[in-house]
Amino acid sequence: MGCDGGTIPKRHELVKGPRKVEKVDKVAELVARWFYCALSQEKLRRPIVACELGRLYNKDAIIEFLLDKSPDKTPMESASHIKSIKHVTELNLVDNPAWSGEKESIKGDKYDDLQSARFICPVVGLEMNGRHRFCFLRNCGCVFSERALKEIKSEVCHK
Numbered sequence: 001m002g003c004d005g006g007t008i009p010k011r012h013e014l015v016k017g018p019r020k021v022e023k024v025d026k027v028a029e030l031v032a033r034w035f036y037c038a039l040s041q042e043k044l045r046r047p048i049v050a051c052e053l054g055r056l057y058n059k060d061a062i063i064e065f066l067l068d069k070s071p072d073k074t075p076m077e078s079a080s081h082i083k084s085i086k087h088v089t090e091l092n093l094v095d096n097p098a099w100s101g102e103k104e105s106i107k108g109d110k111y112d113d114l115q116s117a118r119f120i121c122p123v124v125g126l127e128m129n130g131r132h133r134f135c136f137l138r139n140c141g142c143v144f145s146e147r148a149l150k151e152i153k154s155e156v157c158h159k
Contacts, residue, residue: 033055033056033130034056034130037057037061038055038056038057038078038079039058039062039065039078039079040061044058044118046093048093049088049091050088050089050091050136051079051087051088052081052087052138055078055079057079059090062079062082062085062088065079065082066085089141090141091136091142091143092140092142093119093128093143094120094121094122096116096117096118096119096120096127099116099118116129121134121143121144121145122142123145123148124145124147124151126145126147128143132145132147133146135149137157139157140157
């Protein structure tokens with residue numbers, strides 16, 4: 001029957017050890033950073049803007065954040081440094097011809113490849129999926145991979 005004196009419990013059965021710390025999935029973190037708005041947590045859609053910290057936002061979410069001056073508004077950590085629309089830059093992104101995300105009908109029965117990106121670097125062709133570093137020029141909003149900026153070695157936009 002158990003616990004009738006014939007069994008002796010071991011220490012690991014009686015003492016609970018420390019809980020294991022949950023590790024953040026790196027792929028999920030990259031997907032969240034490159035595919036979703038940092039303010040509203042919605043999917044990124046054009047027009048897309050970026051702050052000086054490199055976070056991507058939907059422009060309408062930033063405008064709503066700046067216009068809402070109600071006292072009961074909870075401050076958003078991801079956009080607390082943005083005080084006006086001049087603190088963000090609208091990005092000129094190049095679409096990835098291999099991306100088929102919203103072109104297909106969404107029924108919930110297809111596999112979403114989260115490693116293929118919606119946008120690419122116009123010079124080198126690298127995908128903006130978080131595996132490579134990307135930079136944007138604040139005066140024009142053009143987005144390039146860091147590898148492309150090293151190859152071009154000029155301070156002027158390629159366009």
